[in-house]
Amino acid sequence: MKILHSADLHLGSPLRSAAARDAELGARLSGALDGLAARLVDVALRERVDAVVLAGDVFDGDVADVTLRAALMADLRRLTRSGIPVVMIRGNHDALMDLDRYGPPGEGIHLLHHGAPSVRIGPATFHGLGFRARHVQTSLLPNYPRPEAGRINIGLMHTSLDGAAGHDPYAPCAVSDLLSHGYDYWALGHIHKRSAQVQDGIAVVMPGIPQGRHVNEDGIGSVTIATLDETPALQAVPVAQVAFHRRSVALTEDDQSSTLDAFLAAAPSRDGRHHLIRFAVAGGDQPTAALTALARAALTEREDIGVEDLRRTAASRPAPVDGLARLMREEAGTASFRDEGLRILAELRSALPSEIADALSDEALDDLLEDGLDTVGHALRHGTAG
CATH class of the missing domain: 1.20.58 (Methane Monooxygenase Hydroxylase; Chain G, domain 1)
Incomplete structure (x- = not known):
């Protein structure tokens, strides 16, 4: 059984990045978000997966814009027309989402919930319970069905796990409890950093956000391709068009040439994506505005890079x-x-x-x-x- 596992697409999310202050960068990031679902589908078709799993927060809100919802359904139907079903649950952001609001999603698209928590697809049974309110403070695991004997059991859950830093404690549960529940693969969502644990042939995977929206969602967003056999094979496949980075720059001299060189040396390599960098600068005597101008000047030949922001480290500010x-x-x-x-x-x-x-x-x-x-x-x- 081969699946594509993703979560936290946050379609329709407003731009809250410092990049939104720059019209060109804001448009580039908006375009990356708008085309995200299509890129996921492209990967699923290329990898010839048996199913696509979306573990919550597909939309950023409960009522998706009709155009946005229609675009997603068109993308997902590219999958179902190719014989690839889609299994989804609701997360905290789209907890009250009515997937039928603008018409039924179509055959092959399964939204699991408390009234219908399981669906069989090929040799696998998928189990999932979505949010029924925005704030779920207790574990959902006790309500999950028991595994079906003789089948591959895959669980979808939107959870903060043991309480990840920076995330609200929604539907918390321990990794050890997931491992002991009897499923073969746990397809998680909610935490925007990727993590994967495999123990005794059981995989617990948080795929991370596939397209970062601001510098706190840094790195290159990806989806997980999981091939489930005696030992799960997990592969992170990048899908982000825009990647956020934090880069530290230490200035040891005040001349402009060495400052320009320091910013250029901190830039990521070309990889076909657009990169937005937030610099943390130590040393030097110039004010922040002047350093920002120098950072942009250093990277002027790199059309694939934008300066998202620049901050001085507190310890390096010149004393009055x-x-x-x-x-x-x-x-x-x-x-x-x-x-x-x-x-x-x-x-x-x-x-x-x-x-x-x-x-x-x-x-x-x-x-x-x-x-x-x-x-x-x-x-x-x-x-x-x-």
């Missing part, structure tokens, strides 16, 4: 040597100054499109203040203020 700069930094640390800054950010957010308003979140205040203080401090140190 001017009395005015020190006073400004002290004032910026007061409660009244911060309250006023938060008020201004709130006003700006209300005037911005929702897809880029998050770039001015309350959590961004410290970085914005530091960038401003760096710029003023650099000007004072080098006598360029005015």
Whole structure:
């Protein structure tokens, strides 16, 4: 039995990346998300799998846009017309999704739920329980059917497992409990980082997000091709068109040439994808805005790379040597100054499109203040203020 396993497509997700502030980068990322389902189908057809498994959060919300839903169904029917069925469950993002909202999905597309938790396909039986509410705080495992004797048993589950860092504890359960349930393969979803464990011929796989949407979903998104035999064979197949990266750059000299070289050396190799980089810079005397301009200049010949953002590491910020700069930094640390800054950010957010308003979140205040203080401090140190 050979399956393609994916989850967390988040179709229809708004762009919350810093890249959304750049029209060209935002359009490139939006296109990568729009074409994601088609790329999954292409891989499934090329690999000649026996079934495609989607373990929750196929959509980013409960009510998919009619055009988006129609596009997904058209892609999935490419599979079913080729004799490849699709098995799905709901996740926390699309917990209340009505797959029949705009008409039945069609023969060969199975949405498992508490009323119909299992479906037989060839030598395998697929078992799955989707979310019936946005917040499921207890394990769903006790409600899963027992394995069918003499068949390959595959379980679909949307879960935070033992409580992954940075993820809400939805439907938590232990890997050891999954391994002891009697299924041959657990097709999981929810955690956006890929992981795979195989023990005694049983595989527990979190495929990770197939297309990252912001820098916290870094790396090259993939799907998992699983061939289930006595020993499961697992292969991660990249499908992302855009990949996010974090890169650290240490500047030991202040001359422009060495700075340009340092940024260029940190760039990933060409691989046919577009890469968006967030730089963390240590050393050097230039303010953040100037360093960002230099990073973009260093990569100007790399049409496959964009600078998503640039941040100085806290320990590397130049110490204020001017009395005015020190006073400004002290004032910026007061409660009244911060309250006023938060008020201004709130006003700006209300005037911005929702897809880029998050770039001015309350959590961004410290970085914005530091960038401003760096710029003023650099000007004072080098006598360029005015």
